[in-house]
Amino acid sequence: MRHDQLPRLHGYxxxxxxxADRYRVRNEMTGEWLCRPTGEPAxxxxxxxxxxxxxxxxxxxRPGEK
Structure with missing residues (x-):
């Protein structure tokens, strides 16, 4: 896959x-992004x-948690 074809956001x-050159947090069950109180993505x-x-x-x- 060429560099320009890589997804902008990737991971789990x-x-x-x-x-943004930053990490973002997403709830994989709901698809909701973690946001600051101002409403901008954390x-x-x-x-x-x-x-x-x-x-x-x-x-x-998650698997393995009690």
Missing amino acids: GVRWDAE AFTFFGDAYSAWRAFEVHK
């Missing part, structure tokens, strides 16, 4: 937004921060 739950510089936000944002249990 925590997604890389190449245009963006994270570090994967660990985005992953922590995703774990709090996505409410269903």
Whole structure:
């Protein structure tokens, strides 16, 4: 696949937004994006921060969780 054919957002739950050069968080069950109180999509510089936000944002249990 050529570079210009790559999807702009890719991944699972925590997604890389190449245009913004930031991670974004998505609830994969509902398709809802995590937003700031202002309504703009939340963006994270570090994967660990985005992953922590995703774990709090996505409410269903993932495989292996109790």
